[in-house]
Amino acid sequence: MQKINCKEIFIISFFLVCTLFIGFGNSQLIRTASSTALVSTLLGFIIGFIPLSLVIYISKYTTDKNIFELLEYKFKFFGKILNLILFLALLLMGIISIWNIMNFTISQFLSETPYFLVGLIVFLLTTYAAIKGIETIGRTGTIFMPIFVIFTIFVWISLIPSAKINNILPIMNITKTNFIKSALMCSTYSTFPLFLLLSIRQNDIIDKKNFKKTIILSYIIGFICLYIFGFFILSVFGINLAKIYTYPEYSLFKEIRIYGFIEKIENVLSILLYISFLISDSFETYFNKEFLKNMFSLKKEKSINIAIIIFEIITTLLTIFIFIKYQPLYLINKYYLLSIPILVIFIIIAFLLGITKNQKA
Secondary structure, three states: OOOEOHHHHHHHHHHHHHHOHHHHHHHHHHHHHHHHHHHHHHHHHHHOHHHHHHHHHHHOOOOOOOHHHHHHHHHHHHHHHHHHHHHHHHHHHHHHHHHHHHHHHHHHOOOOOOHHHHHHHHHHHHHHHHHHOHHHHHHHHHHHHHHHHHHHHHHHHHHHHHOOHHHHOOOOOOOHHHHHHHHHHHHHHHHHHHHHHHHOOHHHEOOHHHHHHHHHHHHHHHHHHHHHHHHHHHHHHOHHHHOOOOOHHHHHHOOOOEOOOEOOOHHHHOHHHHHHHHHHHHHHHHHHHHHHHHHOOOOOHHHHHHHHHHHHHHHHHHHHHHHHHOOOHHHHHOHHHHHHHHHHHHHHHHHHHHHHHHHHO
16 A cells, blocks of 8 residues: 655645646636736635545544545445536546646647647656556656755846836726635646545555645645746736637746846756646546546556556547547636536535534434
């Protein structure tokens, strides 16, 4: 049985909090809230403690069973239905993330490369990590985290001379509807990926007594990191220019010049984005593996590995086909609306678990 510690959970949680903002969340927030995003995201951060508290509450029941095993054990056939709904609710998040990394790679670096080739690389990396298990994902995150921190601090320091406060003024310039919408976006993008953590059994965490504190801390630090990046995006580019960029974070890197003559450093700094994608998407794949293992009662490791390989290949190919052929931008633009039904699903799960606990008592 593979084990993981809270330091590794902190790292995974941090990247889960951040990953949906890259090339997706930030651009949506800026187009919706303009410079007021610096205020509305603070409200979104507070709202985010509601789904975060659900993660913590439900995790108390996942002592020796992950969320899929628990629901099936508690509610039998109805538990399988809940598992399927839960899986499908979070699958779209993974699909968007897969498309995001492929589109970023091709649009910024490999314009002549087929999406299928980039998709194959993404599939191999994330699926291999998921097959190796949660311990491998955690250790990989531990290796990459110092690089991420060093590069991030370097970026922030380098951008200070380019930041202009006038670019974020006026600070309140949107309707109440867009203000609320952007707050919901922020809370959705930052907290809903954390529900993936329920695929970990508490008994598989070496220092599980620190789990609650760990994910709360990762959420807070992750938000602070995102907020600083958001501030630099707006203060460096100004709202009109920031709205144009699909990947404003990567565009920020282009503003950095070392000693006035070393350019193209953005290609090196893009490792920040790839680290975030790699850790979060690998854990998403691990979540999918745990669902498939439980849904089809797979016991043998070989059968489990074959199932996740087939599933991820199909998911990657369908993602490429759907986004290229149909360009369903509404899936991205309206993703935050899923926060309500997904939240309702987890509230129902928490309520049902609470009832069964009281009945036993």
